[in-house]
Amino acid sequence: MTKDQGSNWLFDEFAHAGDEHLDPTYVRTYDRKAGTDPTADVALLRDLGLDTRATLVDLGAGTGAFALAAARFSGSVVAVDVSSAMLANLRAKLERLGSTNVTCVRAGFLTYQHAPETADFVYSRNALHHLPDFWKALALERIAAMLRSGGTLLLRDLVFSFAPGDAASTIEAWLAAAPPTSDHGWTRAELETHLRDEYSTYSWLLESMLERSGFEITSVSHSPSKVFGAYTAVKR
Numbered sequence: 001m002t003k004d005q006g007s008n009w010l011f012d013e014f015a016h017a018g019d020e021h022l023d024p025t026y027v028r029t030y031d032r033k034a035g036t037d038p039t040a041d042v043a044l045l046r047d048l049g050l051d052t053r054a055t056l057v058d059l060g061a062g063t064g065a066f067a068l069a070a071a072r073f074s075g076s077v078v079a080v081d082v083s084s085a086m087l088a089n090l091r092a093k094l095e096r097l098g099s100t101n102v103t104c105v106r107a108g109f110l111t112y113q114h115a116p117e118t119a120d121f122v123y124s125r126n127a128l129h130h131l132p133d134f135w136k137a138l139a140l141e142r143i144a145a146m147l148r149s150g151g152t153l154l155l156r157d158l159v160f161s162f163a164p165g166d167a168a169s170t171i172e173a174w175l176a177a178a179p180p181t182s183d184h185g186w187t188r189a190e191l192e193t194h195l196r197d198e199y200s201t202y203s204w205l206l207e208s209m210l211e212r213s214g215f216e217i218t219s220v221s222h223s224p225s226k227v228f229g230a231y232t233a234v235k236r
């Protein structure tokens with residue numbers, strides 16, 4: 001679905017990317033703040049068959065910590081993000097490292113075009129929450145359409161595994177554990193912005209969306225805080 005097809009009602013994912021993600025100054029600090037170690041996710045995908053013949057798509061790739069690490073073991077990687085600033089940061093790293101099997105595409109969950117059923121793996125971490133649930137369901141259908149049958153989605157995000165009635169106490173405990181400064185993590189104020197202005201959802205809603213989009217969920221893990229979730233899902 002694109003605006004060209006007359007969809008005036010299409011969600012503007014560039015306008016909902018999170019202002020900070022579009023800001024080159026913020027992006028310069030992102031790797032230190034996020035402190036991402038992609039080792040375990042790369043190892044998991046290798047266990048699931050990622051190899052030098054595989055095509056992997058990273059949706060909401062950001063500065064590419066995962067895409068770069070996965071590229072060492074993949075045939076090709078497509079790093080997709082709506083933010084030019086994020087992609088510029090990743091392109092600079094690719095140039096520095098001389099990596100030749102990573103393609104950067106400025107697009108989003110709802111606009112990235114991939115040849116049907118040709119991806120072996122799709123990865124997405126901490127990005128799907130930028131879409132409201134109506135659009136998450138469409139994004140997951142689009143992901144299923146790009147994966148070959150038997151292809152794998154590894155989806156990580158802020159996903160709430162507490163009951164709605166426990167929201168106040170669970171969220172308060174999470175916010176209370178936030179670091180005092182934003183150098184190496186997300187402060188209470190930043191997490192409050194996330195809760196107020198972005199679209200993290202409940203695990204039971206996300207799981208239903210995954211299943212309805214044609215995935216079999218093969219593994220689920222929730223953080224002890226009940227705020228983060230990870231799903232491995234195979235396209236049926």
Ligand SMILES: C[S@@+](CC[C@H](N)C(=O)[O-])C[C@H]1O[C@@H](n2cnc3c(N)ncnc32)[C@H](O)[C@@H]1O
Binds near residue numbers: 013017059127130
């Ligand atoms: C919190 S960062 C996560 C980046 C990276 N995946 C990581 O784990 O470090 C969220 C990323 O999602 C991107 N993003 C926001 N909305 C998006 C959308 N609709 N489609 C694709 N990417 C999106 C942002 O530009 C940003 O780079």
